[in-house]
Amino acid sequence: xxxxxxxxxxxxxxxxxxxxxxxxxxxxxxxxxxxxxxxxxxxxxxxxxxxxxxxxxxxxxxxxxxxxxxxxxxxxxxxxxxxxxxxxxxxxxxxxxxxxxxxxxxxxxxxxxxxxxxxxxxxxxxxxxxxxxxxxxxxxxxxxxxxxxxxxxxxxxxxxxxxxxxxxxxxxxxxxxxxxxxxxxxxxxxxxxxxxxxxxxxxxxxxxxxxxxxxxxxxxxxxxx
Amino acid sequence: xxxxxxxxxxxxxxxxxxxxxxxxxxxxxxxxxxxxxxxxxxxxxxxxxxxxxxxxxxxxxxxxxxxxxxxxxxxxxxxxxxxxxxxxxxxxxxxxxxxxxxxxxxxxxxxxxxxxxxxxxxxxxxxxxxxxxxxxxxxxxxxxxxxxxxxxxxxxxxxxxxxxxxxxxxxxxxxxxxxxxxxxxxxxxxxxxxxxxxxxxxxxxxxxxxxxxxxxxxxxxxxxx
Amino acid sequence: xxxxxxxxxxxxxxxxxxxxxxxxxxxxxxxxxxxxxxxxxxxxxxxxxxxxxxxxxxxxxxxxxxxxxxxxxxxxxxxxxxxxxxxxxxxxxxxxxxxxxxxxxxxxxxxxxxxxxxxxxxxxxxxxxxxxxxxxxxxxxxxxxxxxxxxxxxxxxxxxxxxxxxxxxxxxxxxxxxxxxxxxxxxxxxxxxxxxxxxxxxxxxxxxxxxxxxxxxxxxxxxxx
Amino acid sequence: xxxxxxxxxxxxxxxxxxxxxxxxxxxxxxxxxxxxxxxxxxxxxxxxxxxxxxxxxxxxxxxxxxxxxxxxxxxxxxxxxxxxxxxxxxxxxxxxxxxxxxxxxxxxxxxxxxxxxxxxxxxxxxxxxxxxxxxxxxxxxxxxxxxxxxxxxxxxxxxxxxxxxxxxxxxxxxxxxxxxxxxxxxxxxxxxxxxxxxxxxxxxxxxxxxxxxxxxxxxxxxxxx
DNA sequence: CATGAATGAGATTTCATTCAT
DNA sequence: GATGAATGAAATCTCATTCAT
Numbered sequence: 001x002x003x004x005x006x007x008x009x010x011x012x013x014x015x016x017x018x019x020x021x022x023x024x025x026x027x028x029x030x031x032x033x034x035x036x037x038x039x040x041x042x043x044x045x046x047x048x049x050x051x052x053x054x055x056x057x058x059x060x061x062x063x064x065x066x067x068x069x070x071x072x073x074x075x076x077x078x079x080x081x082x083x084x085x086x087x088x089x090x091x092x093x094x095x096x097x098x099x100x101x102x103x104x105x106x107x108x109x110x111x112x113x114x115x116x117x118x119x120x121x122x123x124x125x126x127x128x129x130x131x132x133x134x135x136x137x138x139x140x141x142x143x144x145x146x147x148x149x150x151x152x153x154x155x156x157x158x159x160x161x162x163x164x165x166x167x168x169x170x171x172x173x174x175x176x177x178x179x180x181x182x183x184x185x186x187x188x189x190x191x192x193x194x195x196x197x198x199x200x201x202x203x204x205x206x207x208x209x210x211x212x213x214x215x216x217x218x219x220x221x222x223x224x225x
Numbered sequence: 226x227x228x229x230x231x232x233x234x235x236x237x238x239x240x241x242x243x244x245x246x247x248x249x250x251x252x253x254x255x256x257x258x259x260x261x262x263x264x265x266x267x268x269x270x271x272x273x274x275x276x277x278x279x280x281x282x283x284x285x286x287x288x289x290x291x292x293x294x295x296x297x298x299x300x301x302x303x304x305x306x307x308x309x310x311x312x313x314x315x316x317x318x319x320x321x322x323x324x325x326x327x328x329x330x331x332x333x334x335x336x337x338x339x340x341x342x343x344x345x346x347x348x349x350x351x352x353x354x355x356x357x358x359x360x361x362x363x364x365x366x367x368x369x370x371x372x373x374x375x376x377x378x379x380x381x382x383x384x385x386x387x388x389x390x391x392x393x394x395x396x397x398x399x400x401x402x403x404x405x406x407x408x409x410x411x412x413x414x415x416x417x418x419x420x421x422x423x424x425x426x427x428x429x430x431x432x433x434x435x436x437x438x439x440x441x442x443x444x445x446x447x448x449x450x
Numbered sequence: 451x452x453x454x455x456x457x458x459x460x461x462x463x464x465x466x467x468x469x470x471x472x473x474x475x476x477x478x479x480x481x482x483x484x485x486x487x488x489x490x491x492x493x494x495x496x497x498x499x500x501x502x503x504x505x506x507x508x509x510x511x512x513x514x515x516x517x518x519x520x521x522x523x524x525x526x527x528x529x530x531x532x533x534x535x536x537x538x539x540x541x542x543x544x545x546x547x548x549x550x551x552x553x554x555x556x557x558x559x560x561x562x563x564x565x566x567x568x569x570x571x572x573x574x575x576x577x578x579x580x581x582x583x584x585x586x587x588x589x590x591x592x593x594x595x596x597x598x599x600x601x602x603x604x605x606x607x608x609x610x611x612x613x614x615x616x617x618x619x620x621x622x623x624x625x626x627x628x629x630x631x632x633x634x635x636x637x638x639x640x641x642x643x644x645x646x647x648x649x650x651x652x653x654x655x656x657x658x659x660x661x662x663x664x665x666x667x668x669x670x671x672x673x674x675x
Numbered sequence: 676x677x678x679x680x681x682x683x684x685x686x687x688x689x690x691x692x693x694x695x696x697x698x699x700x701x702x703x704x705x706x707x708x709x710x711x712x713x714x715x716x717x718x719x720x721x722x723x724x725x726x727x728x729x730x731x732x733x734x735x736x737x738x739x740x741x742x743x744x745x746x747x748x749x750x751x752x753x754x755x756x757x758x759x760x761x762x763x764x765x766x767x768x769x770x771x772x773x774x775x776x777x778x779x780x781x782x783x784x785x786x787x788x789x790x791x792x793x794x795x796x797x798x799x800x801x802x803x804x805x806x807x808x809x810x811x812x813x814x815x816x817x818x819x820x821x822x823x824x825x826x827x828x829x830x831x832x833x834x835x836x837x838x839x840x841x842x843x844x845x846x847x848x849x850x851x852x853x854x855x856x857x858x859x860x861x862x863x864x865x866x867x868x869x870x871x872x873x874x875x876x877x878x879x880x881x882x883x884x885x886x887x888x889x890x891x892x893x894x895x896x897x898x899x900x
Numbered sequence: 901c902a903t904g905a906a907t908g909a910g911a912t913t914t915c916a917t918t919c920a921t
Numbered sequence: 922g923a924t925g926a927a928t929g930a931a932a933t934c935t936c937a938t939t940c941a942t
Contacts, residue, residue: 006905022345024249027932038907043934045905118398119247119344154410158395158422161402165394166387166430173343176351177386185379197383200433205391208429211421231923253916263924268917270923456902472794474699478937488903493938568848569794570697576851604860608872611852612841616880619840620833623793626801627836635829647833650883655841658879661871681926702911713928718913720926 007045009035015056019112023053023122054128057117060110061129064100065136071096072139086147087203093140094195107191108174115172148206155210163202170194232270234260240281244337248278248345279353282342285335286354289325290361296321297364311372312428318365319420332416333399340397373431380435388427395419457495459485465506469562473503473570504578507567510560511579514550515586521546522589536597537653543590544645557641558624565622598656605660613652620644682720684710690731694787698728698797729803732792735785736804739775740811746771747814761822762878768815769870782866783849790847823881830885838877845869 013035017026028049032039046052071092075084101110117125141160148156170177171194178189187193238260242251253274257264271277296317300309326335342350366385373381395402396419403414412418463485467476478499482489496502521542525534551560567575591610598606620627621644628639637643688710692701703724707714721727746767750759776785792800816835823831845852846869853864862868 022247022249024247040907049933115344118394119340154406154412155422157406157410158419159426162391162395162423162426165392166390169343169390169394170383170387181379181382185382187379194383196436197380198387200436201384201387201430204433205426205430208425211425252914265924274916472697472699474697477935490903494902499937565794568844569790570700604856604862605872607856607860608845608869609876612845612873612876615842615844616837616840619793619844620837631829631832635832637829644833646886647830648837650886651834651837651880654879654883655876658875661875715928724912
């Protein structure tokens with residue numbers, strides 16, 4: 001009880017502050033004082049600030065990974081070896097991402113954290129994530145490959161990352177963008193709203209015509225539709 | 226000359242370090258020692274670390290803004306009041322973005338900085354950019370509006386940011402992605418390559434079918450195609 | 451059993467770490483984690499870090515004191531009131547010192563600890579040793595006095611400490627010196643080797659001619675031979 | 676002036692506190708508060724605690740090394756290629772050691788520091804000293820070799836270290852020993868006193884008969900007199 | 901008998917900034 | 922116009938010890 005309480009309070013506070021200000025701008029003092037916990041507790045329970053950062057991510061990514069694997073298992077079972085359509089795959093991923101933090105009403109925090117993981121200079125974090133959670137991403141990528149057999153491998157790689165950028169950038173900067181949108185268009189934007197808007201865009205982007213081929217390494221307008 | 230030299234050396238060093246590690250993780254000591262400049266020089270010449278950060282951005286954004294205005298002037302002159310096609314607008318923006326840091330071979334740095342501006346907790350920076358460079362973005366947005374008359378305003382707003390995310394995320398994380406791409410697909414990826422790949426994706430995304438309306442009909446302007 | 455086990459493991463680990471790094475540089479965490487024992491166990495079993503340090507010494511000094519008293523008893527019995535020669539006394543001490551840690555193959559550790567006791571700022575330790583083990587040293591000193599009747603008391607005092615320094619310094623720094631000796635002279639040096647080398651040196655030092663008296667005749671008992 | 680003042684105050688305070696309590700037991704806070712200097716000043720001027728420790732040593736060892744080289748130059752000039760007697764060499768060393776801290780009346784501190792350098796776990800310090808000041812010791816050793824041609828090399832090595840132990844142990848523990856000596860023998864012991872007492876002891880030790888050879892004749896160079 | 905949790909104190913180090921020159 | 926010195930604040934982390942169970 002006592003332990004769980006302290007550890008949980010630290011994690012809850014840390015994820016919010018990290019999401020708000022980033023890792024470097026959030027001191028252990030900020031976290032522990034807001035969590036009303038002894039300053040040394042972070043080091044006692046987690047060992048270091050780096051380990052705390054990783055723990056914050058694991059609390060989201062562990063259940064996500066598990067659910068996503070399960071969801072993909074089900075999909076594969078349903079399709080009995082047939083190719084799973086791209087839209088189904090994207091839908092499944094979106095659903096799983098949304099499901100994880102649903103109970104804690106903290107999708108925004110999760111997305112901010114993901115964005116930070118990419119943009120902030122935390123090599124240890126990127127390594128940790130790649131190492132712990134790379135498998136499920138590889139599995140997903142392979143299914144996408146089967147769903148888009150006409151796309152050259154390199155093109156698919158880049159388009160997936162284009163879309164990753166779209167999603168992470170949008171969702172992690174959600175607050176600022178939402179403010180503007182509300183001011184200018186009088187919209188109350190929810191995350192589900194955004195997902196609804198994202199779906200056709202992502203599908204269209206993945207299915208866009210191929211770019212003109214390169215001409216002997218340089219650029220020509222020959223097109224390989 | 227001597228002063229200009231010091232200032233330039235500081236800016237050159239700062240932009241590289243900021244791009245590599247972010248703002249908080251880069252200390253003035255890092256900058257001044259790498260630039261072989263006195264520690265107090267930053268505060269002497271720029272007043273504060275915040276002002277230095279803004280100066281780094283201004284060095285890119287001032288010429289960009291100027292060129293972009295000029296380019297849009299020319300476009301409008303050419304089309305004599307007729308609507309400028311979306312692809313022309315995007316092409317012009319891409320060209321201008323690429324032109325600015327061309328001489329310094331530092332597009333990657335520029336993009337990293339833009340990414341940081343969005344993702345890091347530097348309120349002062351976001352305010353500074355909005356205030357100084359909001360005009361040209363507003364002008365561009367208006368031209369895009371004319372080029373996509375069927376797109377609801379809110380939808381256009383979000384799709385522009387989706388694409389902004391794609392571009393910034395991709396170009397700012399260029400090095401890491403490039404490494405993977407080269408390893409997996411034996412491609413030598415150049416920035417121009419990426420732009421070539423981005424063009425059809427962005428166009429397709431902007432022209433994607435509208436999302437289905439929300440059930441409750443809450444938002445009048447979200448209309449099915 | 452369980453308790454004895456824990457206590458022994460702590461002592462075994464502590465003496466090694468203390469000898470390697472000194473007292474202040476060895477934390478209770480170091481000790482308990484290496485001994486795979488609960489962090490609180492040291493305070494539980496010994497009360498404090500200081501008490502642990504003293505316990506480490508007692509484990510060596512208690513049996514040493516006992517054996518040395520016994521050995522001196524035997525010597526006195528053999529000599530039936532006659533003076534015991536200096537070399538016999540030294541030999542007996544050396545034998546006893548070597549005997550104590552023999553079973554644990556840790557003479558080096560013992561000597562390092564003795565050296566630390568003198569050189570590190572552990573007032574409590576020096577007081578503890580003096581108080582607990584001063585008697586046997588006093589007894590030995592008195593026998594040495596009888597064996598060297600021509601030596602002024604002060605001179606004897608200093609020379610005994612000179613030799614104490616020789617022995618402790620050499621044996622406590624044994625590892626480093628042994629490395630050098632092996633590298634430069636291709637010798638495999640054992641402790642018994644060193645004792646063999648020490649014997650004639652110590653005897654010669656104790657029997658060295660007296661130093662010249664101070665000019666002012668300050669000290670009557672310091673007389674040239 | 677200002678700089679020299681702060682740096683000097685730090686060094687003066689640090690050497691006293693280090694000598695009294697050892698390195699680990701002396702915190703930078705102790706030093707800076709006693710020196711009435713800002714806490715950050717140590718890191719500003721020296722970079723780290725380790726560097727401060729080394730600086731404290733250098734302040735003694737640099738002039739010592741210089742003077743000792745000069746003194747040996749003079750000795751060699753006087754003897755015009757002839758062997759310099761052992762006692763002259765020892766006398767010269769003693770004189771030089773005494774001369775260095777004379778002006779600062781801090782021989783005791785110097786000796787304590789030397790003792791600490793050997794006994795405390797400061798690998799960096801031992802490396803620093805060996806690297807910076809090894810040369811002069813090598814030169815001295817070579818002269819001692821010429822002065823004691825009958826001594827096997829290994830024997831000379833060990834005897835030199837025996838004597839080093841004597842000197843360092845005695846002089847570094849001077850305070851405690853002096854207290855006892857004064858109490859028991861009503862002597863006012865000065866450092867020069869001790870040197871006077873040490874001289875015949877060291878000479879006798881160096882000239883002691885060789886130890887008996889090892890039974891197995893393992894070491895050819897350990898030869899009975 | 902033993903331990904996991906917790907804590908207050910204090911360690912070293914780094915920071916952006918200021919100031920006298 | 923520029924800089925070396927200095928500094929107050931705050932960073933992370935480690936420490937020996939205590940306490941409830």
